[in-house]
Amino acid sequence: MGTYKYSAEFRADAVALYRSSPGRPVAAVAKDRGVNHETLRLWIKAAETAEAPSARAEADKDAEIAALRRQVRELELEREILRRAAKYFAGETNW
Missing domain, CATH: 1.10.287 (Helix Hairpins)
Structure with missing residues (x-):
């Protein structure tokens, strides 16, 4: 598929941070982590798919x-x- 700019651990940490702060928008978590909010949304969606x-x-x-x-x-x-x-x-x- 291609090379990833962010490691799997970084992505997992960002998803965990989003999940641990309910009510906090994805954009705010993404800004704190220094990634695009749509990128974080894709990571969250992929994590949910992998868990199910x-x-x-x-x-x-x-x-x-x-x-x-x-x-x-x-x-x-x-x-x-x-x-x-x-x-x-x-x-x-x-x-």
Whole structure:
């Protein structure tokens, strides 16, 4: 992905600082740590995702279901095309 400007420990400390001060805005914590507030938001979101493996597994499952549904639609379309082609060629040969 690329090199990180901040170490994993620094990011974890910043997230912990935000969580330990309820009611304090993300921007204030980010300013204290010397990072952009959107960067801190991304770190918080990533930490929440990492802590909820069931949510990640659920997202993976949803993505797989969506891919399988696309594949089913494609296969149904192919089957319909083949059915129509067989009907057309059967009519051409007068079977």
